[in-house]
Amino acid sequence: MENEKVKVADYNAELVELFEVEELEERMEFATWGLSAKASNKDTEVQLFLALPV
Amino acid sequence: MLIEGISLSASHKNQWVLYTPDGRHLLLNQASAALIRLLQENQDLENATTAFNQQFKVNLSTADFNQLIQHKLAGYGILTTDANLPKRKTSPYLSLKIPFFSPAIAGILSSPFRPLFKPTVFRALFGLLMVVMIGGLVYYSQAAPTWANINWLLVACLVYPAALIHELGHIAACRAAGISHGSIGFGFYLIFPVLYADVSHVWQASKKQRIIVNLAGVTNELLYATCLLAIYYFTTSPSFLLAFYLILLKVLFELNPFARMDGYWLFSDITNTPNLLAKANGRIKEVFTYLFVPSKRNHISFNRTENWLLLYGTMNVLFILVYAGIMLNREADLIVNFPKIVIDLLLKTVQLEVTFDVLKKEYLFVFIFYWLVGSFLYKLIKKLYLASFKLSRTT
Numbered sequence: 001m002e003n004e005k006v007k008v009a010d011y012n013a014e015l016v017e018l019f020e021v022e023e024l025e026e027r028m029e030f031a032t033w034g035l036s037a038k039a040s041n042k043d044t045e046v047q048l049f050l051a052l053p054v
Numbered sequence: 055m056l057i058e059g060i061s062l063s064a065s066h067k068n069q070w071v072l073y074t075p076d077g078r079h080l081l082l083n084q085a086s087a088a089l090i091r092l093l094q095e096n097q098d099l100e101n102a103t104t105a106f107n108q109q110f111k112v113n114l115s116t117a118d119f120n121q122l123i124q125h126k127l128a129g130y131g132i133l134t135t136d137a138n139l140p141k142r143k144t145s146p147y148l149s150l151k152i153p154f155f156s157p158a159i160a161g162i163l164s165s166p167f168r169p170l171f172k173p174t175v176f177r178a179l180f181g182l183l184m185v186v187m188i189g190g191l192v193y194y195s196q197a198a199p200t201w202a203n204i205n206w207l208l209v210a211c212l213v214y215p216a217a218l219i220h221e222l223g224h225i226a227a228c229r230a231a232g233i234s235h236g237s238i239g240f241g242f243y244l245i246f247p248v249l250y251a252d253v254s255h256v257w258q259a260s261k262k263q264r265i266i267v268n269l270a271g272v273t274n275e276l277l278y279a280t281c282l283l284a285i286y287y288f289t290t291s292p293s294f295l296l297a298f299y300l301i302l303l304k305v306l307f308e309l310n311p312f313a314r315m316d317g318y319w320l321f322s323d324i325t326n327t328p329n330l331l332a333k334a335n336g337r338i339k340e341v342f343t344y345l346f347v348p349s350k351r352n353h354i355s356f357n358r359t360e361n362w363l364l365l366y367g368t369m370n371v372l373f374i375l376v377y378a379g380i381m382l383n384r385e386a387d388l389i390v391n392f393p394k395i396v397i398d399l400l401l402k403t404v405q406l407e408v409t410f411d412v413l414k415k416e417y418l419f420v421f422i423f424y425w426l427v428g429s430f431l432y433k434l435i436k437k438l439y440l441a442s443f444k445l446s447r448t449t
Contacts, residue, residue, distance in 0.1 A: 015112060019126045020083040024071070024257050025329050028148055029271055030248040030315055031220040032304060 055102065055123065056093045060132055063258045066326060071257050076131050076142055079257040081328055085110075086126070093123070145241070147314065148250060149426055153239035160225045160238045160251070167226035167274060176227075176266050176273070183276040187302060190283045194295060205293045212282060212297035216275050216304065221251040223274030227267040233259050243314060245378060245426050261323055268320040272305045279305075311366075312373040334367030385420055392420045 059075035062082075070087035072080040082090065092109060096102035103119040106112070114122065127133055131142065145151050155163065170179055221238045228235040236252025243250075256267050279301040286294035311321035314331065322330040337360055344354045382389060395417070 012112070012114075015110070016122060016125060018110075019086045019089060019122075020081075021086050021126055021130070022081040022328065023130060024079040024081055025332065026077075026145060026147075026252070027254045027256055027319060028145065028243075028250040028314070029221065029224045029253050029268070029319065030243060030250055030308075031217040031271060032246070032248060032307060032315075 055097060055099060055134060056090070056132055057134055057136075060090075060094075062087060062090060065257075066261050072132070073255070073258060074131050077144065077254065078130060078142065079254065080130055080132075081257075089123075089126075145252075148241040148243055148248075149429070150422070151239060151241040151250075153237035155238040157235055157237055160222070160235070161229055164222040164226035164229060167222055167270075168230050170273070170277075171223075171227040171230035171266055171270055173262065173266065176269075179277075180269065180273055183273065183280065186280050186283070187276060190280075190298065191302070194283075194286075203292050204296055205291075208291075208293045209297050209300070212294065213300050213304070216278055216301050217249045219274045219278050220271040220308070221249050223270035223272075224251040224253050224267055226274075227270035228253055228256060231256075231259055231263040231267065233263070233267075242422065242426060244374065245381070245423055246313075257328075261326075264323045265320065268316055268323060271316055272308055275301055275305050275308075310373070312370045313377070330366070331370065334363045334370060337363040338367040338371070382423070385423075388417075388420050389423065392417075392424065 057075065061073045063071050063073070065071045065081065068084045070082045070084075070090075072082055072087075072090060074080070088109065089106070092105050093102055096105050099120060100116055103114060103116045106119055107114060123133065124135070128136060129139065130136070131139055169175060218238070225235050225238065233253075234255045236254065238249065238251050241248060241250055251271075253267055256264050259267070279298050282294045282298045282301070285291070286298065308315050309317040309320070311317040318330065322328060327333065340352075340354060341364060343350050344352070388395075
């Protein structure tokens with residue numbers, strides 16, 4: 001968006017800086033797909049993973 | 055000069071949010087908002103210049119005013135001169151996005167939860183849920199389930215719907231606040247599979263409303279976990295207790311302030327720092343360039359805000375690396391051997407020996423991993439090539 005050749009920015013930088021514009025990021029609210037719980041070591045331990053168990 | 059269909063709404067402390075017909079949200083300060091209103095009221099350049107000079111007590115020519123407009127507003131798709139801009143890429147940080155509930159369907163499905171997210175009801179409910187969670191954890195801390203008695207299929211059936219219930223919470227909170235919303239779907243954030251709810255319009259809401267929308271997902275999950283705890287109380291089936299614990303763990307993970315989880319948006323809103331990750335990553339790049347690329351070294355300042363952005367950005371990178379490491383470690387052998395597996399499968403296909411038995415579901419995860427890493431490397435190489443091409447043209 002910046003254009004260094006803009007004349008008005010050269011002679012009136014204070015005026016140009018008065019105007020602030022910022023594009024906001026998209027908001028996607030995530031949820032981890034699920035937790036997988038794997039039984040191991042003959043059912044005495046459980047390992048938990050924050051992941052999709054594909 | 056301005057296209058039709060843009061809208062302006064008040065935000066936090068003399069800030070305004072402009073919504074464009076192609077789905078962008080721009081944060082404006084008071085002066086920029088005044089400029090937009092002035093352009094909406096004066097579509098003719100000469101009239102707009104006169105109005106601008108009167109309002110801002112300056113004496114710009116029409117050409118200079120036009121330059122100012124182009125300098126500040128071009129490229130966002132709001133000026134009529136932006137008509138030929140390439141189409142904006144949506145969801146830049148979400149890959150393989152598959153929406154499966156349209157905004158209308160998501161709205162209908164979320165309707166039972168909507169009354170929970172009126173501000174007074176929400177505050178009481180959230181407080182109550184905290185008490186139930188802590189009470190449940192303390193009371194049942196001695197009743198750790200015996201793994202032998204767990205019905206794993208039941209646990210999976212109880213835990214997985216929590217992700218959808220979570221997303222419906224966000225949508226319900228948007229509806230309760232009268233804010234429009236997008237779809238619910240599935241996608242990959244970096245290499246992580248996620249469900250998503252598109253709540254971009256929440257930028258038009260107040261800070262309090264945004265915080266409710268941010269917390270609505272975990273609130274719905276905690277409510278669901280409470281139901282599971284109640285079922286455990288009556289049935290003493292350990293699978294329900296384990297599902298309760300797992301959902302609590304999932305909620306804690308989702309409240310972390312990194313990697314664009316719910317905690318990220320919460321942290322961003324509470325600290326009034328929009329585009330938090332982009333700013334933190336920009337700061338890391340700036341410091342990295344200063345330290346390691348002397349030819350591009352610019353003056354660098356270290357104030358309080360910039361220091362915490364650097365700290366936050368560094369912690370975010372570490373968090374993603376550790377999490378990705380844990381996930382990849384699970385399938386490390388498969389990832390290393392995947393090219394050989396693919397070649398074997400191709401050979402078997404040519405020899406008409408391939409059967410469904412040899413196809414494993416793990417291959418899908420590894421294939422997606424390779425695809426995402428490949429597309430990342432392709433973009434990186436393309437960017438470096440274009441940068442070197444530009445450099446060679448200027449020298």
